[in-house]
Amino acid sequence: MPITVVGSIAFDAVKTPFGERERMLGGAAVHFALAASFFQEVRVVGPVGEDFGEAELDVLRRRGVDVSDVERIPGGKTFFWRGEYGWDLNSRDTLDTQLGVFEGFQPKLSQRSRSSEVLFLANIQPDLQREVRAQLPDARFVALDSMNLWIDIARDSLLSAIASVDCVILNDAELRQLTGKPNLLTAARELLSLGDGSPQPGGRARGPRVIVAKQGEYGEALITGESFFALPAYPLETVIDPTGAGDSFAGGLLGYIAAHPSEKLSDELLRGAMAHATALASFNVEEFGTERVERLTAAEIAARVEELRAITQFSGAPVELRD
Amino acid sequence: MPITVVGSIAFDAVKTPFGERERMLGGAAVHFALAASFFQEVRVVGPVGEDFGEAELDVLRRRGVDVSDVERIPGGKTFFWRGEYGWDLNSRDTLDTQLGVFEGFQPKLSQRSRSSEVLFLANIQPDLQREVRAQLPDARFVALDSMNLWIDIARDSLLSAIASVDCVILNDAELRQLTGKPNLLTAARELLSLGDGSPQPGGRARGPRVIVAKQGEYGEALITGESFFALPAYPLETVIDPTGAGDSFAGGLLGYIAAHPSEKLSDELLRGAMAHATALASFNVEEFGTERVERLTAAEIAARVEELRAITQFSGAPVELRD
Numbered sequence: 272m273p274i275t276v277v278g279s280i281a282f283d284a285v286k287t288p289f290g291e292r293e294r295m296l297g298g299a300a301v302h303f304a305l306a307a308s309f310f311q312e313v314r315v316v317g318p319v320g321e322d323f324g325e326a327e328l329d330v331l332r333r334r335g336v337d338v339s340d341v342e343r344i345p346g347g348k349t350f351f352w353r354g355e356y357g358w359d360l361n362s363r364d365t366l367d368t369q370l371g372v373f374e375g376f377q378p379k380l381s382q383r384s385r386s387s388e389v390l391f392l393a394n395i396q397p398d399l400q401r402e403v404r405a406q407l408p409d410a411r412f413v414a415l416d417s418m419n420l421w422i423d424i425a426r427d428s429l430l431s432a433i434a435s436v437d438c439v440i441l442n443d444a445e446l447r448q449l450t451g452k453p454n455l456l457t458a459a460r461e462l463l464s465l466g467d468g469s470p471q472p473g474g475r476a477r478g479p480r481v482i483v484a485k486q487g488e489y490g491e492a493l494i495t496g497e498s499f500f501a502l503p504a505y506p507l508e509t510v511i512d513p514t515g516a517g518d519s520f521a522g523g524l525l526g527y528i529a530a531h532p533s534e535k536l537s538d539e540l541l542r543g544a545m546a547h548a549t550a551l552a553s554f555n556v557e558e559f560g561t562e563r564v565e566r567l568t569a570a571e572i573a574a575r576v577e578e579l580r581a582i583t584q585f586s587g588a589p590v591e592l593r594d
Numbered sequence: 595m596p597i598t599v600v601g602s603i604a605f606d607a608v609k610t611p612f613g614e615r616e617r618m619l620g621g622a623a624v625h626f627a628l629a630a631s632f633f634q635e636v637r638v639v640g641p642v643g644e645d646f647g648e649a650e651l652d653v654l655r656r657r658g659v660d661v662s663d664v665e666r667i668p669g670g671k672t673f674f675w676r677g678e679y680g681w682d683l684n685s686r687d688t689l690d691t692q693l694g695v696f697e698g699f700q701p702k703l704s705q706r707s708r709s710s711e712v713l714f715l716a717n718i719q720p721d722l723q724r725e726v727r728a729q730l731p732d733a734r735f736v737a738l739d740s741m742n743l744w745i746d747i748a749r750d751s752l753l754s755a756i757a758s759v760d761c762v763i764l765n766d767a768e769l770r771q772l773t774g775k776p777n778l779l780t781a782a783r784e785l786l787s788l789g790d791g792s793p794q795p796g797g798r799a800r801g802p803r804v805i806v807a808k809q810g811e812y813g814e815a816l817i818t819g820e821s822f823f824a825l826p827a828y829p830l831e832t833v834i835d836p837t838g839a840g841d842s843f844a845g846g847l848l849g850y851i852a853a854h855p856s857e858k859l860s861d862e863l864l865r866g867a868m869a870h871a872t873a874l875a876s877f878n879v880e881e882f883g884t885e886r887v888e889r890l891t892a893a894e895i896a897a898r899v900e901e902l903r904a905i906t907q908f909s910g911a912p913v914e915l916r917d
Contacts, residue, residue, distance in 0.1 A: 288776075309915045335916065359776035453611075453682035455811070456831045488778070489812035492826065499905050503815065503824030508779040530913045542908035569915030582822050583906050585865035590853045592632045592892030593658065 272411065272529045273337075275384045276303045277316040277403045278393025278518075279373060280323070280341065283560060284353040287360065289511045295560040296327050298350060299393035299416065302515030305564045306522025306551040307391075308334035309572060310530040313522075314384045316340040316403075318372040320347035330565060340384045347372035360513050361487060378403050389529040391521055392436065394418050397428040404435045412528055412536070414438035414481075416521060422449050434465045437536075438481040440521050443492075446484050455484055459494035481541060483524070485517055493545055498538050502545050505553035505579055512559045516552045519564060523551030550575040595734065595852045596660075598707045599626045600639040600726045601716025601841075602696060603646070603664065606883060607676040610683065612834045618883040619650050621673060622716035622739065625838030628887045629845025629874040630714075631657035632895060633853040636845075637707045639663040639726075641695040643670035653888060663707045670695035683836050684810060701726050712852040714844055715759065717741050720752040727758045735851055735859070737761035737804075739844060745772050757788045760859075761804040763844050766815075769807050778807055782817035804864060806847070808840055816868055821861050825868050828876035828902055835882045839875045842887060846874030873898040 281298030285291060304313040314337040319327075321343065328338050348371035356363045378399060390407050392400040392415035400415055407413070413436040421429045422445060429449070433439050439462055443455060452458040459482040466478015482494045488510075490503040527544035534540050550572050557563045604621030608614060627636040637660040642650075646666065654661050671694035679686045701722060713730050715723040715738035723738055730736070736759040744752045745768060752772070756762050762785055766778060775781040782805040789801015807815045811833075813826040850867035857863050873895050880886045 309917075310913065311916075359770065447682065454831055454833065456829055460831075486812055489809055490824070490826070492829070499829045500908070501813070501826030501829070501905060502908070503813070503826070506779055506815070506822045506824070508777055508783075510777065527913055539909055543913070546908050547913070569917045572915055573912065580908065582824060583908075585823070585825070585869050585903065585906075586862055589896065590633065590850060590866070590870070592895055593634075594632075594892045 272388040272532045273312040273314060273386070274307050274389040274391065274525055274529050275314045275316060275380070275387035275407065276300045276307070276391040276393060277378050277380075277399075278303065278391070278395055279350050280315070280317040280319050281350040281352055282322075283514060284351070284367075285512055285514050285559060286355040287512050288356065288358050289509070290559065292559045296330055297352065297515060297560055299515070299518040301331065301561065302518035302555065302564075303391055303393060303522040304331055304336045305334055305561055306519040306555070307526035307529070308336050309551070309567070309569060310526030311389075312337060314340060314387060316378050316380055316384055318342045318344055318347070318376050320344055320349040320372045323349045330561060333565075337383070340379070340381050342379060344372040354514070356513065360510055363513075380406050388412070388532070389525055390414070391525050392416070392432070393518060393521075397421050397425050397432040400432040401428070401435055404432070412437050412525065414440055414521065414525055416440050416517065417445065419445055419448060430465060433462060434478050436479055438483065439479050440483040440485065440517070440524070442517070443484040443486050446482070455492060456494065456499070459484065463494070463496055480536065483545075485520065491520065491545060491549060493541055495538070495541070500538070500542050500545060502549050502579065502583065505549060505575060506582065507553060507557065510556045513556050514560065516555050519555035520548045520552040523548035546576050546579050547572065549579060595711040595855045596635040596637060596709070597630050597712040597714065597848055597852050598637045598639060598703070598710035598730065599623045599630070599714040599716060600701050600703075601626065601714070601718055602673050603638070603640040603642050604673040604675055605645075606837060607674070607690075608835055608837050608882060609678040610835050611679065611681050612832070613882065615882045619653055620675065620838060620883055622838070622841040624654065624884065625841035625878065625887075626714055626716060626845040627654055627659045628657055628884055629842040629878070630849035630852070631659050632874070632890070632892060633849030634712075635660060637663060637710060639701050639703055639707055641665045641667050641670070641699050643667055643672040643695045646672045653884060656888075660706070663702070663704050665702060667695040677837070679836065683833055686836075703729050711735070711855070712848055713737070714848050715739070715755070716841060716844070720744050720748050720755040723755040724751070724758055727755070735760050735848065737763055737844065737848055739763050739840065740768065742768055742771060753788060756785060757801050759802055761806065762802050763806040763808065763840070763847070765840070766807040766809050769805070778815060779817065779822070782807065786817070786819055803859065806868075808843065814843065814868060814872060816864055818861070818864070823861070823865050823868060825872050825902065825906065828872060828898060829905065830876060830880065833879045836879050837883065839878050842878035843871045843875040846871035869899050869902050870895065872902060
């Protein structure tokens with residue numbers, strides 16, 4: 272099933288303890304699309320300025336990404352973000368944000384983008400997320416990401432957007448902030464209860480069924496109404512640039528699900544998706560921006576998923592315990 | 595193989611968002627001993643004051659713990675700690691510490707305590723840890739815990755202590771602080787290289803072979819020279835009191851290893867130990883102090899280890915990736 276993603280396409284300036292880049296291709300939709308492109312065709316919807324060139328589009332095209340809904344705004348400037356990471360890469364300061372063409376962005380989806388059965392609403396204003404979501408009423412799997420800014424200034428709108436999707440992917444701190452619940456399970460269950468009960472095409476009630484808590488260097492947890500799953504991040508001795516890791520993760524997650532069109536959204540499917548998502552995110556952070564994922568191969572992804580399995584399995588031979 | 599633990603025996607006053615206790619049994623050696631007692635006989639070495647009664651000792655005795663090396667200091671007061679946890683339980687403030695008999699503590703190990711083949715050096719002054727370690731030259735597995743205080747004021751001494759043990763169990767923030775390395779793998783490898791090369795009874799070089807990074811609510815990672823393993827914390831909707839979780843974890847870890855006396859320190863053994871350690875820690879935090887572990891059963895531990903396996907396994911059916 273093809274995948275549509277709506278979100279930012281950007282130029283990033285990033286400084287980490289390991290180097291810096293003054294201007295590189297970035298943005299949530301870009302990182303997502305590159306990761307998801309290993310699984311299915313991806314259609315990108317987002318605005319760019321006149322400063323966005325064919326070379327940048329070619330990065331996406333080379334991975335088979337459909338860029339026909341990338342809208343070039345005459346006279347506009349592409350979204351620009353400048354950030355710097357702290358010594359342990361767990362903190363980052365935003366030094367500059369120039370919205371450019373992203374200000375006043377009104378997503379225009381072609382018939383082709385609207386026909387996708389899987390949709391990712393990357394981190395944009397929640398009302399826009401709802402508008403886009405409404406344009407794909409028959410999508411079989413819709414996920415969204417968000418950020419602390421929208422929790423601060425558009426919480427109700429974000430909750431409405433969440434009630435309209437199948438899957439919420441947030442940092443665990445954002446989950447806590449959004450729900451006011453410090454406990455991960457309690458917070459996730461609050462979001463799982465947000466459905467409005469209205470029937471959807473598949474016959475099920477609308478509302479999120481899957482919550483993914485991103486935990487940075489610690490990994491990710493997945494909570495559904497029935498089960499819990501957690502996976503550590505793939506251990507890397509050298510992390511160069513975490514920018515886009517969350518969107519690469521989402522790309523792996525939705526890509527894997529889209530690649531199994533005839534399967535029910537089972538625990539097994541979701542866990543396989545989590546493993547592939549974790550693998551994609553781990554490659555993303557190995558180099559700046561899209562550098563590593565651009566030359567990633569399918570064999571490398573498959574090998575890393577196997578390594579993830581190897582570092583998480585235990586047999587735990589039973590031991591005679593003393594009561 | 596019996597286990598000896600040297601560390602604090604305490605009264606704790608704890609306040610969490612879910613309640614408080616004015617005075618309850620605590621201390622690293624106590625939490626460790628109760629957890630390890632499910633696997634092997636435990637011998638506790640530590641000082642208490644005249645205010646420490648038979649009722650407290652009975653908590654240990656009921657679990658078969660040997661308390662004959664618990665030294666009651668005439669006229670002394672038992673170590674006392676008062677702390678308060680923040681809303682998400684990830685931060686805590688120490689409001690009062692009264693060392694009491696712990697000040698000037700000189701561990702005296704009976705022949706029996708010195709004959710254990712497994713030793714846990716709970717968080718005490720690193721020079722004392724080295725002294726105790728030297729009294730069990732033939733121990734087959736020795737682990738230590740420590741804290742930021744000793745990294746601040748006795749770093750060299752702590753590094754010497756670390757070089758004399760097989761296994762280091764630290765919070766990941768402490769690992770970073772101790773090594774100055776923000777990356778977990780790099781930090782762990784630095785500690786793994788600390789051996790002084792002098793031969794030990796088993797023929798191997800002295801120095802840590804196993805590093806365990808405790809990651810609080812996220813779980814734990816295990817790093818050896820050859821491999822990496824990570825396990826999430828057991829997901830709990832209600833965490834009442836995290837005090838002693840790390841020591842319960844250590845008790846489960848060393849207990850499991852001690853319960854496999856004839857096995858090599860293989861990856862499989864260590865991973866089984868991590869799973870049991872994680873289970874023990876999860877019970878510890880379900881209630882205040884030792885309340886939950888005091889009435890824990892072997893069947894509950896075994897069931898939780900199985901649950902840990904269930905929440906970490908994935909099959910990840912291979913998917914045809916697009917190169």
